[in-house]
Amino acid sequence: MGFLLSKSMDANLKKQQEFMLHNSRLQMERQLLLQNEMRQRQMAMQVAWSREFLTYFGTFFTLTCAGLTLGAIKRKKAAMLAPILPLSFILAYQVDNAYGSLIHRTREEAESIMSSEQQRLQLPHGTPTFDSIEKSRRAKISFSSILEK
Template structure:
């Protein structure tokens, strides 16, 4: 009788372990999907910000270039055209960032760094561990309780 009960409990335990493993895998997949969707939304916001900034900077560049060109022609001083040169580099960068391949080149460079220069990617004091986070949490908790008194 005890053997049958033990065998039944072992089977239930095994089923429970498989169920827990399946649930933890499902939870991990959901977390990874959520993090990926958040990353995609943040990247979309960055591209949208670049495009919006380009509209304003492009307008500024157009007005400034026109004003500097007319001023240089009126005063007959070509030196007034000098600010157009650095401003054009900023405009080209913003155009590349908003509509060009800058993101693709940056991704390629990041992949290269991850493959060949791994030592540059370390965090100060290493990766946080459960113990380090718990120690900091306890320190904050004890400090808050001292301040509340």
């Protein structure tokens, strides 16, 4: 009788372990989907910000170019047009950031760094572990209890 009960308990335990594994896998998939959605929203906000900034900078660039051109013609000094060159580089960067392929080139470069330059990505003192975090937490608790005394 005990053997049958033990066999039944083992089967239930195995089913429960499979159920827990399935649940933890579902939870991990949901977390990954949530993190990806948050990343996409943040990137969309960055692109939207770049486009909004481009609107203001484009207006500034246009007014500045018009003013510098009129000033250069009025004073007959071509040197007054010099600021247009660096401003045009900034404008080109902003256009590329807002509507161009800058994000794609940046992503490709990041993938290249991740595959060929792993040493640049390592954290100081390595990846945090549960033990290192727990040790730090305990040290903080004991330090705060010393301060309270």
